[in-house]
Amino acid sequence: MDSPPPRPETTCARAAPPVRPSTAPLVPPPHLSVVYRFEGIDHVDDVYAGRDDGFVYARDGHPNAAALADRIAALEAADAAAVFASGMAATAAVLLAETNAGDHVAFAEQLYGKTISLIGRELSRFGVSSSGFDATRPESLADALRNGTRLVFVETLSNPLLRLPDLPRLADLARQAGAKLVVDHTFAPLLCRPIELGASYVVHSGTKLIGGHSDLTLGLVAGSKGDIARLSSVSSTFGLSGNPFESWLATRGLATLPLRSARAGETARDLAVRLSRSGRVRAVHYPGLPEHPDHDRARSLLSGGFGAMITVDLGDRARADAFIRGLRHVPFAPSLGDVATTLSHPSSTSHRGQDPELLDRLGITPGLVRLSIGLEDADDLWADFDRALAFVE
Ligand SMILES: Cc1ncc(COP(=O)(O)O)c(C=O)c1O
Numbered sequence: 001m002d003s004p005p006p007r008p009e010t011t012c013a014r015a016a017p018p019v020r021p022s023t024a025p026l027v028p029p030p031h032l033s034v035v036y037r038f039e040g041i042d043h044v045d046d047v048y049a050g051r052d053d054g055f056v057y058a059r060d061g062h063p064n065a066a067a068l069a070d071r072i073a074a075l076e077a078a079d080a081a082a083v084f085a086s087g088m089a090a091t092a093a094v095l096l097a098e099t100n101a102g103d104h105v106a107f108a109e110q111l112y113g114k115t116i117s118l119i120g121r122e123l124s125r126f127g128v129s130s131s132g133f134d135a136t137r138p139e140s141l142a143d144a145l146r147n148g149t150r151l152v153f154v155e156t157l158s159n160p161l162l163r164l165p166d167l168p169r170l171a172d173l174a175r176q177a178g179a180k181l182v183v184d185h186t187f188a189p190l191l192c193r194p195i196e197l198g199a200s201y202v203v204h205s206g207t208k209l210i211g212g213h214s215d216l217t218l219g220l221v222a223g224s225k226g227d228i229a230r231l232s233s234v235s236s237t238f239g240l241s242g243n244p245f246e247s248w249l250a251t252r253g254l255a256t257l258p259l260r261s262a263r264a265g266e267t268a269r270d271l272a273v274r275l276s277r278s279g280r281v282r283a284v285h286y287p288g289l290p291e292h293p294d295h296d297r298a299r300s301l302l303s304g305g306f307g308a309m310i311t312v313d314l315g316d317r318a319r320a321d322a323f324i325r326g327l328r329h330v331p332f333a334p335s336l337g338d339v340a341t342t343l344s345h346p347s348s349t350s351h352r353g354q355d356p357e358l359l360d361r362l363g364i365t366p367g368l369v370r371l372s373i374g375l376e377d378a379d380d381l382w383a384d385f386d387r388a389l390a391f392v393e
Helices: 008-013 041-049 063-075 087-098 113-126 139-144 167-176 225-238 244-278 295-301 317-326 356-362 378-392
Strands: 080-084 104-108 129-133 149-155 180-184 201-205 219-223 283-285 309-313 342-344 368-372
Touching (some): 063 080, 063 219, 087 149, 087 219, 113 129, 149 167, 219 225, 244 283, 244 309, 317 368, 317 378
Parallel strands (some): 104 149
Antiparallel strands (some): 283 309, 342 368
């Protein structure tokens, strides 16, 4: 007997039955569902046991994160990857998965300020100690290592001075000490593959160059199958996972990453040379310039160019402020990796609140501005810089 047609409330409340067309969409859709349907208890058992493919609950995994993670693993020459709610969530997952009370983390003093706070201030509350070292002097790592060192944490290109550590050497030293090397590769996707240079984990803020449009917040980690499985479990338990729509957007961003990265890198090199030759700034920090202290290493370790970031020393805070105010088109917006060029002032943003003695030692002064070069025409950008430099003068 046919059941009576449902009343309007029921029609509206029930999910539409799955559509199973004979054609597949060319573009995989965002899967916004929080939860997945099972045929019965055997089915749920099979999915949990990995005998059947499937997803259960979005915090544990979903098709858009799986698609993005697959590509990141391939790009990083890793066995596996996982997606997190932000770059900081990705870093937090590595720290939470790898350390226990009594363990120790050695970190580069050049790290992003919030990563230093996470390791130095937050993790210490859980009994994990840490010490900093100078990533540009691998021998200083020896002093930072302890018996219980589990992780050595560095960035490929440091923020804001774009220093490039000797990654293979650091990987060796970490391995000899029984620790894993973690490389935050946010500034340098595609420029090299840290896992091939000896890293155990590669971390990205997907918010930056990978997303590429300043419209998503996401983090990524690539590593071995076992390590990523452990990270995924930590991510689910601590609630650190990335959401479907932003994973979908990041996958879309990846499609143009090689083009954006190559183009922005070429423009950055051109502008770094012009700024350096202008004689109108105190210093230009760009690893593609012969005068950069890590230029030779950059030439040997980086095969995808020198990156899209340039840091300019204008001398002092007042001159940096005049430069920022003199720009007509490049906004002071403290992030990076957008299709349009943006500027940041590290001492008042990314490194705000850090130990003044450390900032002084690292040379992170109030006169520094950091440019994230986008896809505009180089001459148009130069015209804006030229105007701003005239404003400074
Ligand atoms: C080098 C680096 N790592 C990690 C992060 C954190 O990423 P997110 O903002 O996505 O949490 C940032 C943010 O600026 C960064 O610059």
